[in-house]
Amino acid sequence: DSMLHAGTAIAGGRGRAIVVATGRETEFGKIASALTAEEPPTPLQVELDRVGRRLAVLALATAGLVFLTGVLRGNPVEAMLLTAVALAVAAIPEGLPAVVTITLSRGVQRMADRNAIVRRLPAVEALGAASVICTDKTGTLTRNEIRLQRIRMAGYDLDPADLDVVSDLGRAFVDVAVLCNDGRRGDDDWVGDPTETSLLHAIETAGGDVEGVRASLPRLDEIAFDSSRKRMTTIHPRDGGYLVATKGAPEIVLDRCSTVLDAAGAVPLDDARRHSLAEIAVDLASSGLRTLALARRTVGRLPSELDLVETELELVAIVGMSDAVRDEAPDAVASARRAGITVVMVTGDHEVTARAVAREVGIIGDGDEVMAGDRLRSMSVDELAAEVDRYRVYARIDPLDKVKIVDAWQQRGEIVAMTGDGVNDAPALQAADIGVAMGSGTDVAKGAASMILADDDFATIVAAVREGRSIFSNLRTVVSYLLSCNVSEVIVMLLGFLVFGALGDPLLAVQLLWINLVTDGLPALALGVDAPEEGTMARPPDRSRNILSARRQLTLLGLGSILAAAALGTLVIGHYALGEDWEVVRTMVFTTLVVVQLAHAWSMRQRAAGRMDSRPEPNRLLLGAAAVSFGLQLLVVVTPLGRTLFETTLVPMAGWGVIAGLTALSWAAIGGVAMVRRSRGRTAGSRQGSADG
DSSP states (O other), X not given: OOOOOTTOOOXXXXXOOOOOOOGGGSHHHHHHHHTOSOOOOOHHHHHHHHHHHHHHHHHHHHHHHHHHHHHHTTOOHHHHHHHHHHHHHHHSOXXXXXXXXXXXXXXXXXXXXTTEXXXXXXXXXXXXXXXXXXXXXXXXXXXXXXXXXXXXXXTEEEOGGGOOTTSHHHHHHHHHHHHSOOOEEOSSSEESOHHHHHHHHHHHHTTOOHHHHHHHSOOOEEEOOXXXXXXXXXXXXXXXXXXXXXXXXHHHHHHTEEEEEETTEEEEOOHHHHHHHHHHHHHHHHTTOEEEEEEEEEESSOOSSGGGGGSSEEEEEEEEEEOOBOTTHHHHHHHHHHTTOEEEEEOSSOHHHHHHHHHHHTSSOTTOOOEEHHHHHTSOHHHHHHHGGGOSEEESOOTTHHHHHHHHHHHTTOOEEEEEOSGGGHHHHHHXXXXXXXXXXXXXHHHHOSEEETTOOHHHHHHHHHHHHHHHHHHHHHHHHHHHHHHHHHHHHHHHHHHXXXXXXXXXXXXXXXXXXXXXXXXXXXXXXXXXXXXXXXXOOOTTOOSSOHHHHHHHHHHHHHHHHHHHHHHHIIIIISOOOHHHHHHHHHHHHHHHHHHHHHHHHHHHHSSTTOSSSOOHHHHHHHHHHHHHHHHHHHSHHHHHHHTOOOOOHHHHHHHHHHHHHHHHHHHHHHHHHHHHHHHXXXXXXXXXX
């Protein structure tokens, strides 16, 4: 009893306390203990580790083969060792970690501009794959600007503006609504919980004296509101006894009432009246109003167990308060559904209220079911998982019930985002793949979450999912671009030594490193921060989050082969058709690899988009990066210092024509492969659609 929990904000007054627990023994500490489990690596981290290991094996094997081939052909061991090391370096995209980090960071910045503050970079990856969003109602789908709309008492259905605060009924209503209330006067308006301040605002508007009532009946004790109790009670001295004022969920308060206040006084609450009052609460809730019951009791002495005063209550009124749906909420829900995301509303409000709001924003239709908290708590996680996809609305839910909902969806293989704002929401926020805390919530909730909504708006979650999908798509494009380019370099070196090794080295070590520098740097960064394509939210989520599937690896091998064919074609034409010496031929191969890889960056952008017009605007960063990289390559080829450092020479006009022609052919070949793949994809989709039909 009378515990002051760590983390409590004391607004005023004075008192003395004895410390009885610290650290992990406090309620905060118990929650913190539940949040200390080590987070497993994300699928992106696992995937990049796997790719890194494979690349390491490939690089060592290829470098060893080239080294042995060169030595067997009589090349100096020192020179071949240097070439092998350079080839190993060329095979591994050293810039990938930096590009991944910068891409994620840029995405985080864009999300922050939309009021979504990401606390952990890997959460961006999970956002792109989110398939279920479990959202609160109040403040997220609604405005959290609550106003009292209806007062039902003693057979009257009143507009708050018509409340007679001086009548016996009116005074009874005012006493309970004002006394059992923690709202307080701020500089401009009432401050506190929106439900409570709406009562104070309505009473003050009707001419009631809020501060006068509180001064005449000071609070002696209270039983604070709790999400599991769903009610609050305060105790005040009056006429030698005590006035007990209670407010809470109608179904909870009604169960503790034995009488109801009528115009003639207290009337016994028989079954018929109890049923009628319950119907009134349902009627208000079905109109989308948040319902609250007010009750009172006068006792001569207080019981030894304080909560025993919450019995034999007299029902004073049932009220309905409105919380308007955010204007953007229906469109945001529709956008999420078009993207293949299941939107689930989890609320502590009455089942009927939850249904009305969910129907208004488009989460459910008229015939869809709503699961009540009592039934949820009676089910195991396995039982809930078996039928969780039947429900889109959960009503009268306690915060700790959210963990069960998250676990059930995750058992179905879904990637779950869960919102929350209270201390008790923290375990659910951590259990979810993406924990989303409200900006107006507690520090504990924010600490457990991966993302914070500065504006508490559901539409911001959908915008963040769109950004997450774009970032993951860009990362996949970057990885594909870097690996296909590195594969081309490996193929050129390997075949160059095996087939043309007698003529000379196809590329020097310093040239390989230069290719990696000018093609893996700026172009990859530009691809990583590309704008979202228009169809980002028109396809289902990619739950696998697989950056490099077996099929994609084969595709990258094919793309790398096309790029390598252009460079090797330059070698063949330059040496056998044009009759150039080997230094000129090697410079042509060197330049061709740079140019085709820069052109490939643009073709990768279009492959990722799927069609030429799906990007809303050109990637000016990519154009600039390609121009800078090509300019640097020209400096290496045409300036005396560049030719000295990189052992290049001037390329004749015919050689530039060969480079341009083979680059165009490689571009066309890659575009042709992409068209064939898209055509097959559409054909397969049509066949699947016919089969489904």
